[in-house]
Amino acid sequence: MTRPGPTVRVKATISTPEGDRVVEDRVAAEEPLELRLASPGQPASRAWVTLRTPGHDFELAAGWVVHEGLARPDEVARVAYCTDEDLSPEQAYNVVTVTCAVPVVAPHRHDSFGSGSAACGVCGKDSLEAAMTVPRGPRWSGTLPAASVIRELPEVLRSRQPAFDLTGGIHAAGAFDAQGRALVVREDIGRHNAVDKVTGARVLAGDASPAPLLVLSGRAGFELVQKAVTAGYAGVVSVGAASSLAVALAEQAGVALWGFTRPDRCVRYC
Amino acid sequence: MTRPGPTVRVKATISTPEGDRVVEDRVAAEEPLELRLASPGQPASRAWVTLRTPGHDFELAAGWVVHEGLARPDEVARVAYCTDEDLSPEQAYNVVTVTCAVPVVAPHRHDSFGSGSAACGVCGKDSLEAAMTVPRGPRWSGTLPAASVIRELPEVLRSRQPAFDLTGGIHAAGAFDAQGRALVVREDIGRHNAVDKVTGARVLAGDASPAPLLVLSGRAGFELVQKAVTAGYAGVVSVGAASSLAVALAEQAGVALWGFTRPDRCVRYC
Numbered sequence: 001m002t003r004p005g006p007t008v009r010v011k012a013t014i015s016t017p018e019g020d021r022v023v024e025d026r027v028a029a030e031e032p033l034e035l036r037l038a039s040p041g042q043p044a045s046r047a048w049v050t051l052r053t054p055g056h057d058f059e060l061a062a063g064w065v066v067h068e069g070l071a072r073p074d075e076v077a078r079v080a081y082c083t084d085e086d087l088s089p090e091q092a093y094n095v096v097t098v099t100c101a102v103p104v105v106a107p108h109r110h111d112s113f114g115s116g117s118a119a120c121g122v123c124g125k126d127s128l129e130a131a132m133t134v135p136r137g138p139r140w141s142g143t144l145p146a147a148s149v150i151r152e153l154p155e156v157l158r159s160r161q162p163a164f165d166l167t168g169g170i171h172a173a174g175a176f177d178a179q180g181r182a183l184v185v186r187e188d189i190g191r192h193n194a195v196d197k198v199t200g201a202r203v204l205a206g207d208a209s210p211a212p213l214l215v216l217s218g219r220a221g222f223e224l225v226q227k228a229v230t231a232g233y234a235g236v237v238s239v240g241a242a243s244s245l246a247v248a249l250a251e252q253a254g255v256a257l258w259g260f261t262r263p264d265r266c267v268r269y270c
Numbered sequence: 271m272t273r274p275g276p277t278v279r280v281k282a283t284i285s286t287p288e289g290d291r292v293v294e295d296r297v298a299a300e301e302p303l304e305l306r307l308a309s310p311g312q313p314a315s316r317a318w319v320t321l322r323t324p325g326h327d328f329e330l331a332a333g334w335v336v337h338e339g340l341a342r343p344d345e346v347a348r349v350a351y352c353t354d355e356d357l358s359p360e361q362a363y364n365v366v367t368v369t370c371a372v373p374v375v376a377p378h379r380h381d382s383f384g385s386g387s388a389a390c391g392v393c394g395k396d397s398l399e400a401a402m403t404v405p406r407g408p409r410w411s412g413t414l415p416a417a418s419v420i421r422e423l424p425e426v427l428r429s430r431q432p433a434f435d436l437t438g439g440i441h442a443a444g445a446f447d448a449q450g451r452a453l454v455v456r457e458d459i460g461r462h463n464a465v466d467k468v469t470g471a472r473v474l475a476g477d478a479s480p481a482p483l484l485v486l487s488g489r490a491g492f493e494l495v496q497k498a499v500t501a502g503y504a505g506v507v508s509v510g511a512a513s514s515l516a517v518a519l520a521e522q523a524g525v526a527l528w529g530f531t532r533p534d535r536c537v538r539y540c
């Protein structure tokens with residue numbers, strides 16, 4: 001049993017006005033990951049299922065727990081693949097258990113029917129108010145770089161996306177320092193997952209301190225700013241557009257937010 | 271009280287190497303929507319919360335119910351904004367109740383902690399197997415258009431995206447006929463929501479028959495192909511990449527799948 005990789009070979013037909021040809025193509029791997037949570041006196045129980053690109057699974061799990069405000073970075077005690085005997089080896093790589101050093105307080109318990117499903121990041125919350133609630137950790141404090149530095153960051157991110165080079169279709173996120181240097185970059189088919197992996201990488205490396213900047217290959221929606229606020233980033237730099245709610249949350253939380261960022265132009269929303 | 275629109279004005283600073291200037295910009299509106307389900311003998315209860323771009327909310331709700339396999343198109347009896355007296359007028363436009371003509375069978379009931387959250391479309395499912403389960407409706411049967419027609423469809427979609435014209439950052443999806451004509455096009459900050467709105471528009475117009483093609487402004491991930499399979503589209507045409515699981519599901523379900531579609535080139539995965 002080999003662990004699944006970030007890309008998968010598929011047969012495809014390329015059609016142009018000149019005709020068709022069959023090729024072997026590479027696409028980004030997408031597989032479900034089930035996250036289980038355990039804490040002192042509490043056995044592991046299913047907390048979340050996501051579709052993610054395999055690789056850096058422990059970071060994804062740790063980052064998700066921190067971004068959800070379930071535990072602080074230094075309270076993530078252990079992350080492991082599931083060892084249940086009733087799981088096939090393939091399934092075992094798709095089930096990760098995060099053990100927290102503190103009792104995990106569920107932020108949104110559901111009793112009623114079908115309370116969680118298909119949206120990104122706010123589904124499963126108990127009410128509209130709860131969806132807007134953002135747990136806040138310590139924030140990075142310091143001077144953010146000038147716009148001239150900010151405008152270059154997506155290019156730096158782009159230069160560190162090997163799975164994108166192969167597939168042309170996978171998101172990336174990166175934590176950057178105040179000089180505009182990449183601290184960690186991660187790729188995932190889900191842009192939310194990529195952000196979880198970035199924060200999780202720092203958490204598992206024992207660096208619980210917040211980083212200055214979060215750089216995103218795509219758009220800045222509410223939930224990505226939400227993760228940035230919880231993890232303590234001081235600014236969010238996105239290649240694409242920002243949403244109204246992302247702008248509102250960034251303003252409320254005092255997080256700097258840039259959109260449409262490229263070498264010759266960027267837009268700062270707050 | 272005015273209903274929220276699809277775009278919002280914000281103040282922004284555009285930074286170029288030549289300097290900064292403050293502008294009034296438009297961003298895509300993003301607001302939470304709570305969906306409640308009711309059926310004979312069953313009072314309305316919360317089923318889902320999503321972040322969506324306001325507008326076509328009833329279509330979003332109806333399409334989601336159909337894509338989730340909770341009801342067939344002809345079983346969606348009524349869709350309405352909430353009239354609870356304890357909701358502010360603003361909140362009332364963010365709560366939609368779908369009444370089904372049949373008892374709604376919950377596809378994924380949760381008892382345990384935090385069973386639903388942050389991913390797109392598979393979170394909240396009870397297990398990895400359940401996440402892979404795709405309810406299937408009747409499929410459109412006929413001859414799909416040639417690649418030369420397929421390659422033009424994203425341009426047709428693009429010509430019908432007024433909110434994208436204003437913001438530069440909002441997704442779109444469209445149902446197309448076998449001659450490559452747009453039947454309905456909808457925009458949303460969430461690409462899953464855009465697809466829900468498209469199918470929902472047909473459902474609420476009383477057209478329960480499946481359409482030939484679903485065209486997407488972004489990538490084709492598993493969940494979008496899942497919605498296409500459930501709603502009976504015969505093919506999915508995406509501007510961006512396809513994921514491994516999207517290709518696998520399309521193959522299994524016999525749905526045609528194109529990626530990286532543009533006038534001079536497209537890639538057919540199956």
